Amino acid sequence: MLEKDFVTTDVLIIGSGIAGLRASLAAKKYNISVLITTKGWGASPFITAINAPLGHSDERDSPEVYYQDTLRGGVYLNNKQLVKVLASQAIPSIRELETLGMEFDKENGRYAQRLVSGGTYPRAIHKKDRAGSEIVDLLGKEAKRQKIRILSPVMIVRIAKKGGKIIGAFGLDIKNGRFLIINAKAIILATGGIGRLYEFTTYPNDITGQGVALAYRVGAELVDMEFIQFEPTAILHPKQCYGMLIPTAMFGDGGKLVNEDGERFMLNSKYGSETKAQKHELALVIAKEVREGRGTKHGGVYFNASTIANKTMETYPFHFQKLLSAGFDLRRDSVEVGPAAHSSIGGVKIDEGCRTNIKGLFAGGEIVGGVHGANRIAGNGATEAIVFGKIAGESAGEYAIENSLQKISKDEILFEEEHLRKMIDTADSNRLTPSTVRSKLQKEVSRAGGLVRSAKTLERGIDKVEQIKEKRAKLLKATNMRELIQCLEIDSMLMLAEAILKTALIRCESRGAHYRDDFPFLDDKRWLKNVLVKRRGDGSMGILACNIS
Ligand SMILES: Cc1cc2nc3c(=O)[nH]c(=O)nc-3n(C[C@H](O)[C@H](O)[C@H](O)COP(=O)(O)OP(=O)(O)OC[C@H]3O[C@@H](n4cnc5c(N)ncnc54)[C@H](O)[C@@H]3O)c2cc1C
Structure with a gap:
């Protein structure tokens, strides 16, 4: 069995992309302990363009035009309050990065801005084509300077809750093969997108959408899951x-x-x-x-x-x-x-303070839904991570000061250990390896929930995913740590696949990134609505169309 390590922190951040790192600095301002756990570097280092409505390349640009572009790009399904925050906080957030030492490309002392898809005017600032990696580097150095602890590579596998409040999480120390029990007052999910759920994607290996599944399983609401951007x-x-x-x-x-x-x-x-x-x-x-x-x-x-x-x-x-x-x-x-499958547009539902519907659980960056509506305009993934990462850190910091720590019980620890133990098996030469199961799942999701969808492909995909799910206990067997990690990722991917395909089936129209060839038109009369996903008490998936938040 895995050896155990116990860790205690005020705020636990899951993910070390721009959102997670930015959140850590904001939370640390409250003079509390902050811990980051991460599997890898995520998508942030690949960012080239960051929206900032400075109006340097074209004076007509402004936060108001940016707000309107984001809503129009999202085909008006966006949460307007979140878009207001994005548009008003983009410039101050960029200035804060500059105080840490970030230098964006400039011409004659003014920001050089690129015209990118969805923008009325040139708005995207850059540092050649490597802005993302420089920002990650800078934020990472600042986090180290402020003695924020980073545990890597560590994968969080479940979030623990008691009396409706977050009390911590369980993780796996991938390198040392240890089982981590993390007691925390608040958790920030900054786990990015879902790219690796698909066969052909621009996203790196660590981005499998696990954070969305962690949130769903602990009772958080998801929104707009049917919208996946194809680059x-x-x-x-x-x-x-x-x-x-x-x-x-x-x-x-x-x-x-x-x-x-x-x-x-x-x-x-x-x-x-x-x-x-x-x-x-x-x-x-x-x-x-x-x-x-x-x-x-x-x-x-x-x-x-x-x-x-x-x-x-x-x-x-x-x-x-x-x-x-x-x-x-x-x-x-x-x-x-x-x-190729690119950004996740939907995700965990939050309010303007990055609070989810679960006390003590916050989310920021690509994992959240609502900012982009039905389609993310180019350059908005980066701005979203910078702006909402900071807000998530502030809200979690405030929450941690006002709430006390509760320990995860022995029974819960035993339960999670048992869950992991069941996945660890001796080698069976006839078994399908986790890599094979993962490829099969990716293929089915790509076929059914790809760029072009229809009731026929979606229904077939839902059936196929269900078949894999039914055999889950038999299929998800690991003989070493690498396979255990894969099994846990597949377990989350199954939940995500179900949510994406079922919400895509419900939305009988085409809007933004969701294209149905059996319903090729926009239907504002019936579908100017968000689709919510929430786990029911019996463990089944509840799906509900509701008016825009
Ligand atoms: C090739 C590429 C180019 C892009 N270019 C642009 C661009 O130019 N402009 C733009 O606006 N957007 C762009 N995007 C999108 C942008 O990168 C993302 O929207 C943004 O980086 C999201 O930041 P994040 O911090 O939320 O997530 P990420 O940067 O993806 O970080 C997620 C973190 O969570 C960790 N993690 C995940 N699950 C777990 C777990 N269970 N336990 C522990 N850790 C976990 C990951 O290892 C990672 O550290 C691009 C994306 C890609 C892939």
Whole structure:
């Protein structure tokens, strides 16, 4: 059996992306103990564009225009209170990063801003194409300087609650193979998106949507789970860069999409050009080109950057160099791209203080739902993580001061140990390995809940997921720590798959990132609504459409 370690903290933060790190600094201001646990670095280091309505590249931009763009991009399903917070706090949050030493690219003393999908004006600030990794680095250093403890790699596997309040969590110390019992007054979920639930994704390995499942299982409400953003231009070829995305900001700089017949098809689409379509619209047009036989050898279309000025290309050194080392010179060669699962738009339901419906449980960053409505405009994932990470930290800090610590009981510890023990098995040569089960699940979710959905594919997908779920006890067997981690991730992925497919089936319309080919039109009359997901008392999944919050 696993050896135990007991840890106590005022605030436990799950995740060390921008949201988690920013939350840790905000919580620490309350002079309390703060602990971060993390599996990896998440998606934050890949960020290139961050929305900040400073109006430096175009004076007409403002927080009000940004607010309107976010609502329009979200096809008016957004939680308006959350969008107000996002729009009003974007600039102050960026300034705070600068006081920590972040330097964004500037021209003549003013911020250089890129026009990205969904923005009326150039709004996205950047640091070449590596802003995310610099911010993570900076926040991480500051957290260390403030002696905030970071346990890594540690995976949180369950949250504990008593009398309706959070009392701590259980985790696995992946490197040392130990079972962690963490007593905490408050928990902040900052576990990011769900990318790895899908076969082809731009997201890194540690992003499997586990935080959403942790929240759901402890009774938190979820919202807008049916909306998954598909990045239109993930690389299909060269294979060394498979899954890496071409920033859509490159279209604003002159990049083009071309089909196998050499046609610049976006010009003939209803949008008129690459820059005028939102990400999901671009993805749907690309999918249509492929479906109608004008796709490339690897099942996508060509991205051509030969008209981007050399000086501008120098602002994308990471992408340029990665492709160059695979033998592709972006100034000359076209790469094959296609839609891949990208950001999670829905997630844990919060209020303006990042509070969930469970006392002591807070959430910030990509894990939350409501900010983006039905579609996330480009550059808003980063701003969301910075703004709501800080707020989650402040709210959790305040809460921790006002509440006392309660210990997780021996019975609960035994229960969780038993749950893990059941997954650990001696090798059975006939068993399916967790990797095989995971691939099977990813395939079913991608088929059913991909870019284009229909009642037929969704119903089939729900059945397939149910079949895997029924065999869960037999299938989720691990012979070592790596497999145990995979089994626990699959267990969460099953819950997520059910939520995404069932909510997508209920929404009989097409809106933003959710496209149904059996209901291809927007239906404001019936569907200007959010879909909520909540665990029922009997353990089954409750799904309810309700008026926008
Ligand atoms: C390739 C790529 C490019 C992108 N580019 C942009 C961009 O230019 N602009 C933009 O706005 N957005 C972009 N996004 C989206 C953006 O990266 C995310 O919205 C944002 O980083 C989310 O930050 P976060 O802190 O919420 O989550 P993440 O940065 O994803 O961090 C999540 C953390 O939680 C940890 N974790 C997860 N589960 C557990 C668990 N059970 N136990 C312990 N730890 C756990 C992970 O290891 C990780 O540390 C991009 C995403 C990708 C993948």
